[in-house]
Amino acid sequence: MTDHLSAEDYIKAVQRPDLVFDRPELAEARFDVHPMLGIPVPASGSTAVVFRATVGATAQALRFFTREDASTQQRYTALNAWFTEHGLTDDVASCRWVDDAILVNGRRWPMVQMEWVDGRTLDRHVEDLVENDDRAALETLAGSWRDLLRRTQAARFAHGDLQHGNVLVDTAGRLRLVDFDSSWIAPFTGSSPPSEGGHRNYQPENRLWGPWMDTFPGLVVYLSLLALAREPNQWEQLNDGENLLFQHKDYLPPHRTQAWSWVERLHDPQIDGLAARLRVCCAPGWTATGDLEGLIAGPVPWWTRTAAHPPADAQPQPTTAWPRPRPQPGPRPTGQPVWWQQPTGPQPGPTQPPPTQPAPTQPAPARAADAGRVLRAVVAALAWVFGSVLIAGALINLAVLHAIVPDLIILVSILALMVRRRRRRRRQPPGKAR
Template identity: 40%
Template sequence: MAFADPRLRAGEVEQDRLGMPRTASGRNAVVFRLTGPGGPWAVRCMTRAPAEGARRYNALVRHVRSSPCPVLTAAEWVDPGILVRGAWWPVVLMPWIPGGTLDTAVADRLDEPRALRHMAANWRVVLAQLRRSGVGHGDLQHGNVLVDEDLRLRLVDLDSVWVPGTGQWPRSEAGHPDYQHPHQRRSAEAFQLDAFPASVIFLSMLAVAADPALWELHTQENLIFRAPDFRQPGRTNLWKRLAVSPDSRVAALARHLANDCAQATDPGRGPEELLAVSS
């Protein structure tokens, strides 16, 4: 009764041991796993609709037909989606992707530095595919990166996606504060949206691989960096620990990322650019 789409009406929602729907909650949506025709689905039910949501998702569907981006999970904007207290709300429908979020994957492999470095290398592959497709994810952070058993990474939550050729959109999200440049540009497009948080994620994985004790700085909201670190480049406890990392590459990358934080007009550089100047 709650869903308008026949694919969802015919499905069954996964339940927990108490018989309640099993959910995963984010900042903008609650996600349910629903098994129906075509296999298991992830149904993102909005707690607040993203700016230009239908337009973003429909533009992305059109764009990836000619410029595929396998690391982005196929997603469909469905409106009307779900009936809540007499009002219809949109939902985003996508295939259920097996795996856990990036922070869980890192936590499970703190004693496997080789696996963490492999994940960091795979992260570079993800970013290369985004660049080739010309798409900007817009909200790179640990909760929007899924890691499977083979350490392959996929991106979910496309509410802030930027697609070429669609003009200026209001930015749906400012991005997770523990991943964003302290002077982020609201007008950034394509990979500019993702360069700085991409480097934060890349450096975090390499840093923890070299020094697992850094994971004590992890909370449910971050990997190891917090927003105050970006506002005080080179001066917080984390920066000081990165400067003496057992991995000299980590120390060099941290130094360049700190320099990027200090730039008021630069949105930051991605991992490839930081690696180039660190070599």
């Protein structure tokens, strides 16, 4: 006897429902079979297999566990009651735990009997919209996704494994969630987390199990759908069957992968704002402390912006108070030179012809003063940059700070080169080739 069963064990068992089930309605269940093999073929996951069967006159999803620690009767009973009490029955597939449901290898095993959702997984639905270049439908789908997260998080429910395979789009176009082995509700506060941690292409590093664990994957899906609505043809380059657009490697600094490069090339203010927020969430040690709505509506940190214009949904950011330029003089009479264009030597009389020689070069003390002002401005700029970086490093993590240090070194080198070239030009005598 083993402590768990394989998918093959269940495939063999359900071919004779009259022998393995003791409940009359299950003993008469009719399982869907493969058109060529003629046997039931399940959809497999990391913790369970799911068969489609007709129980009575209703299509059901019968879910059998391949790991004993996947879930418990208490969890699914509490979840089903929570869905009903908080009005989530239209957003999830109803579920019921059936203890000692099936006899396999001389032992009875539990099962979760779920409502069968007639539809397609999220990734297959998105693929169809992409192939039809239906950008409006993709944008509508993104809005439906955001609405779904708004309802579930307001109801204090976290799915725990939001990913394309656990989100179904039914025939009416509604999004429905399935597979609740990792889910959290308020009554679970203080309980030990489940063993299932979620799909790695949708989860941050070291995710904490709790009420806000859907915020990160919710943002990943929302950004992916909106970006595809802008340019659907990128689906073929970035989708590998285990994601929408982003993969686990995209969440690691310095965020210079193909997915990030493409998102930046869209030059869309809304996309840029969402991408900036996702980069903040990718910082090591980041933990969600609120819902998706709060994350989207919050300000975008200045060091993560990718667009020249602020995102449309971003809050106004304070700007650094640089020294204001000297006010320019107003209109002057025609022909009268302004003060900085007047020669410093003796002025010609009314009948004296103007000098034919070029104006004398600026005296050395004045050149030194100009160079000093330039140097002071550069020093001030560098001080501001390094000060801001130190603050950013304290806020986001040293790993992110290390990722941007090379860019800062390049910036400093460019500024230093500009200063050296300026001083070299001023030391050259007039008329010398430069």
